[in-house]
Amino acid sequence: MNIAYIGLGSNMGDRLFHLHEAVKLLDRDERISVIETSSIYQTAPVGYLEQDLFLNMVIKANTLLEPIDLLEVTQQIEKELGRKRDIKWGPRTIDLDILLYNNENIETEKLIIPHPRMNERAFVLVPLTEIDDRIEHPYTKMPISLFIQGLQDREEVQ
Numbered sequence: 001m002n003i004a005y006i007g008l009g010s011n012m013g014d015r016l017f018h019l020h021e022a023v024k025l026l027d028r029d030e031r032i033s034v035i036e037t038s039s040i041y042q043t044a045p046v047g048y049l050e051q052d053l054f055l056n057m058v059i060k061a062n063t064l065l066e067p068i069d070l071l072e073v074t075q076q077i078e079k080e081l082g083r084k085r086d087i088k089w090g091p092r093t094i095d096l097d098i099l100l101y102n103n104e105n106i107e108t109e110k111l112i113i114p115h116p117r118m119n120e121r122a123f124v125l126v127p128l129t130e131i132d133d134r135i136e137h138p139y140t141k142m143p144i145s146l147f148i149q150g151l152q153d154r155e156e157v158q
């Protein structure tokens with residue numbers, strides 16, 4: 001059994017519905033079982049700033065899938081929830097990012113785990129450490145909780 005942490009984000013349409021639906025669709029796959037979910041946080045956009053506030057969360061899942069097949073499922077869910085990949089850093093109905101997979105370092109052209117930008121993203125680190133505050137970055141071995149610079153607009157939105 002493998003452990004995967006997946007970051008979810010939405011800043012278009014019914015953001016809360018998109019997050020809940022994405023978690024449901026992940027859990028619906030019999031090869032994935034969602035075992036923990038973080039709170040939902042409202043966060044200021046990083047990267048492309050001219051866009052609406054995001055709702056973000058992180059889930060922890062047991063999975064029988066290899067990383068590349070898990071990516072397949074997350075991309076399928078993004079499509080099902082209407083993800084249009086027009087502006088690369090732009091608004092999206094739903095975004096699923098595989099953050100960590102066991103304690104493995106994976107680097108292929110389609111998939112880099114740990115997620116390459118997660119260490120500078122409080123919208124990932126805060127929910128991630130809410131789930132597991134002892135979690136370490138597989139590469140640096142540093143406790144993830146040390147990376148937290150405080151989350152902008154941290155409001156717990158249920």
Ligand SMILES: Nc1nc2nc(S)n(CCO)c2c(=O)[nH]1
Binds near residue numbers: 089
């Ligand atoms: N706060 C926030 N900013 C973001 N910028 C991008 S791109 N994304 C999409 C995730 O890669 C986000 C996000 O989920 N939350």
